[in-house]
Amino acid sequence: MPRVLMVRDQQPRCRIEEIDDEQLPDRAVTVDIEYSDLNYKDAMAVTGKGKIVRDYPMVPGIDFAGTVRESASDRFAPGDRVILTGWGVGERYWGGYAETMRVDADWLVPCPDPLSSREAMQLGTAGLTAMLSVIRLEQAGLPAGSKVLVTGATGGVGSWAVQMLAHLDYEVHAVTGKPEQSQWLKTLGATEIHERTEFESDSRPLEKGRWAGAVDSIGGKTLANILAQMDYRGRVAAVGLAGGAELPTTVMPFILRGVSLLGTDSVMIPFEQRRVAWQRLAALPNGLFSNMHVDEIGLEQVSDAAEAMMAGKTYGRVLIDPRK
Numbered sequence: 001m002p003r004v005l006m007v008r009d010q011q012p013r014c015r016i017e018e019i020d021d022e023q024l025p026d027r028a029v030t031v032d033i034e035y036s037d038l039n040y041k042d043a044m045a046v047t048g049k050g051k052i053v054r055d056y057p058m059v060p061g062i063d064f065a066g067t068v069r070e071s072a073s074d075r076f077a078p079g080d081r082v083i084l085t086g087w088g089v090g091e092r093y094w095g096g097y098a099e100t101m102r103v104d105a106d107w108l109v110p111c112p113d114p115l116s117s118r119e120a121m122q123l124g125t126a127g128l129t130a131m132l133s134v135i136r137l138e139q140a141g142l143p144a145g146s147k148v149l150v151t152g153a154t155g156g157v158g159s160w161a162v163q164m165l166a167h168l169d170y171e172v173h174a175v176t177g178k179p180e181q182s183q184w185l186k187t188l189g190a191t192e193i194h195e196r197t198e199f200e201s202d203s204r205p206l207e208k209g210r211w212a213g214a215v216d217s218i219g220g221k222t223l224a225n226i227l228a229q230m231d232y233r234g235r236v237a238a239v240g241l242a243g244g245a246e247l248p249t250t251v252m253p254f255i256l257r258g259v260s261l262l263g264t265d266s267v268m269i270p271f272e273q274r275r276v277a278w279q280r281l282a283a284l285p286n287g288l289f290s291n292m293h294v295d296e297i298g299l300e301q302v303s304d305a306a307e308a309m310m311a312g313k314t315y316g317r318v319l320i321d322p323r324k
């Protein structure tokens with residue numbers, strides 16, 4: 001009888017329920033979940049503040065890591081350690097806020113050996129997306145040691161991007177609305193901290209070039225300002241919309257400076273690119289995991305943590321132990 005966090009389109013929106021194994025979706029692989037996590041998209045799904053949930057009732061949770069209990073797929077056997085991120089899980093299909101879930105084999109990636117389930121979810125979609133952004137910037141020719149701007153720097157994607165880029169010896173400038181976390185961001189490897197408000201005014205089409213690369217979780221005017229401030233042939237990995245989905249910019253950065261805007265998606269990215277990204281994540285030094293700020297909660301606390309995330313009050317990563 002697995003416990004799950006069930007979301008319904010009624011009040012109360014979230015309830016912890018015990019369900020029968022037969023109520024689990026009819027899919028190939030049954031996984032005992034050791035950890036899940038809270039991403040911005042999960043916070044929108046749990047609070048109902050974004051149209052994330054496509055079908056009710058829904059077990060949210062876009063990520064989980066755990067151990068295969070039963071498998072009707074020849075790709076996985078009982079005892080295999082696996083990770084799931086994306087594919088619409090927690091949006092269209094029941095997800096990770098559960099002690100046990102049944103999912104498609106195609107959605108699973110083997111958990112690389114050095115990573116525990118806890119470490120895998122310390123990363124989760126946030127860490128995977130940060131790594132995919134780094135890969136996008138590298139493939140677009142980011143010069144070694146150059147200046148890279150990271151927005152939403154205390155968030156999940158942002159704080160992992162700061163750490164990964166600093167680990168790769170880039171000069172990381174972190175943009176945050178939480179100046180009280182400046183010291184922590186420096187511990188993660190940021191060399192300079194910028195106030196979020198510096199990037200929120202109406203931007204001119206082009207400003208003085210300052211950055212060779214950027215990872216942006218914010219969108220809106222922030223992304224417009226960043227595009228105007230890129231060096232010649234600079235590249236920006238666009239990841240998120242925490243500040244807005246619009247993009248009030250002009251073609252000037254693209255046609256006069258050759259700036260590249262690199263769309264970065266973690267949800268539908270094909271298996272082989274996921275596997276490569278997870279191999280790189282598994283090779284990160286242990287110190288990066290111990291530097292990460294983690295709040296660990298159980299299913300009962302997910303609702304409050306989601307409200308806090310939507311209010312911009314969380315930082316680092318929120319881990320969920322469904323058995324807690």
Ligand SMILES: NC(=O)c1ccc[n+]([C@@H]2O[C@H](COP(=O)([O-])OP(=O)(O)OC[C@H]3O[C@@H](n4cnc5c(N)ncnc54)[C@H](OP(=O)(O)O)[C@@H]3O)[C@@H](O)[C@H]2O)c1
Binds near residue numbers: 129151196265315
């Ligand atoms: N493309 C993909 O596949 C993908 C994958 C993961 C996430 N995302 C998107 O990336 C964004 C970040 O996700 P996350 O999981 O890292 O969320 P998160 O942990 O909540 O981090 C978001 C950060 O953005 C900043 N922020 C929050 N509200 C803001 C606002 N109104 N204006 C400006 N800055 C704001 C805050 O950082 P500071 O206080 O430090 O400024 C916050 O910590 C979300 O939009 C999410 O949907 C996309």
